[in-house]
Amino acid sequence: MNSSDTNNRNVRKLRLISREFAGFEASFGVQAEHFEKLSGWRVEREFEEIHKLYDRMVTSREALSGAHDLFLCVTDWLPEAIREGLLLPLDRFLQEDPPEGWPDAWAPSMRGLQTGEDGRIYGIAYHDGPEMFIYRSDLFTDGEERLAFAREYGYPLDVPATWKQFVDVAKFFTRPEQGMYGAVTASFPDGHNNVYDFLIHLWSRGGHLLTPDGKAAFQHEAGREALQFLVDLIHKHRVVPPEALEMDSVRSGDYFAQGGAAMMWNWAGFAAVADMPHMSKITGKVRTGLIPKGDGPQGRHMSLNIYWILGIAAGSRNPEAAYRFIKETASAEMDKATSLCGGNGTRLSTWRDEEVRRQFPYYEHIERVHQQVNSPPPIPEYPAMNEVLSHMVNDALRLKKDVASALDQAAKQIDDILAHRRA
Template structure:
């Protein structure tokens, strides 16, 4: 029997939501076709959908593609341009139901290559029960000479992480996601760079990571994640999902991670910190502004799919206000403004309305066909910095040479706000 095949980003809330949505969609529309959903880790997902031409050749009808990859996917003609389908039969309240920052990365060369699925910019997630505890506040002031509050600078972040690091209680000051998958450490590096006034681009709009702000960013980050008196010892093995779960299990006072993991920690059964968490903006160096990073997930349709109309009808169903809210209650992050402001959601997750604030400070990564390869190089240089004593300046200079070689003859799509 013929099936519609969906490549899903491996994450329990995504998998359960998709299954429930397909069942409801099939029932409502009397669809007899089954959906085969395959949950995949990041690297495997990119490989099967784009590198191995799975979307282009019709192996996958629908796939979760993140905005880091969408330029690549569109460039390879892997994903269907939804422009005319949206024109004929738009999703409910399109485009006004979404914040503008969730609609621009999938718009390329007059095409629209996906619909927003899951989001939640990077932020500082913290244990408000610890930060608000009178004894903790008193002890902190005695030790450091200033009031305990969420860190405004990276120096404060480091001191607070040291203060809350209590291995004997299975509590660590901070948890990072240092597993080298081409994503988490790249994003961490970008955040360190931006919050020091740096940019990924030089004045000629070329990717350039060999500069003073980048050196400072890498210097701080390598020292921070290697600090055994402040950081969860399993950070090296953790991707963002594992780091998010460790936080939910009460193993860290702070985490720099996607908003979705703060939300997840309020709704999943195994969470030990429900009602004890909050989020805020990231620290920055004195004299510089905070920043966030907006990378979001899209629903896309394979250009080689034999079920394009059915796939698009499902995407419209999967992005209704009700479906968006379901994703949130399952532990993902809805993308619609209606979900962000929903009273029931904000009772369940008291900081949910702060998504709008994060989007106002959210920067994006350069859109260029070489970005996935540049990301691999940045991932590699951060890993090397963590594992060796080679100076940050030398490491970044070597990496910049490789980026320059990759860059020959490529241009950036549009301008990047940072």
């Protein structure tokens, strides 16, 4: 046995599993290198497609196996993960050795969803959305485009405030012969953006997912308008590329960054991707704003508050070292690194940092967006509900079912899921 084999066997290792995303791979790379220099612990990193990540870590309970020390977990999964004992509570660590500035260095919206019904804290926010409206500013400010739009639609070209205006602008910029569509959506049925798109449209029209007593409420007028709108973008207005049905949030963000669409609503991190010269053809031409609202009296600008937390897998053999990595990664320096690598840091200091804002102007809007957000219900049954909603949206988008039938069937299934909770 040579000396390198012996050294490799003696290296102390943490094992981290995350959703696959170039921004996460880059930021965890920086943070792992920093932590190894600081502590001597090597952080081995694995990146998995989002659906498979849930199936492995939550459904198959791999978080208990000892194969991983650190688990990047989205807040949608947390109630189930907490109920099933898949994450370790951090309260003892936070009391004895809190991260820099804890807890006031984070906005309240970045601290609530990782707190269980038992009052204990199961992770620290690592990557924030939020979903924002993202658009090509060069197209909106072009003089000829502005004149042509005003002639065709009778009002000035501007960032759309309502969904009706969004359709007008999307139609105007849809030019398939030039490789350009008015918009791009993330419509792949991965239970992620296809569901979140429906929720944003539902909420922006004043609708609700559930009634106060925990029954389906999304199958009524606002829900019908929301789902029909998503179907019509692809099949009626044809302002979205047909291949959007196979795009998740990452692929749709890449499509936008390559100049294929004028607008999208997506996670703010994809505005960062579109401003990175080595990843984008439209660097310096990207701006963000509020997501459009419904056109009726109940219309409101809404975004989605979910985020990714870094927690300790319950089967970790190195929980003390795992917490040290979480604490160090939550520092102002390392949180800023998350943003500079293409993710979204979660500390107020990162959101307000001048260097970050110069590179990614959308950070100027994040705190404002967080004033108008909603979240999926923080209950253990939500992942099962989410799967129903994902099938509902996919059936409608692929014209397997009409909108009303898809909504009604999903509402009945969700009522059945929640009936067990009430029993």
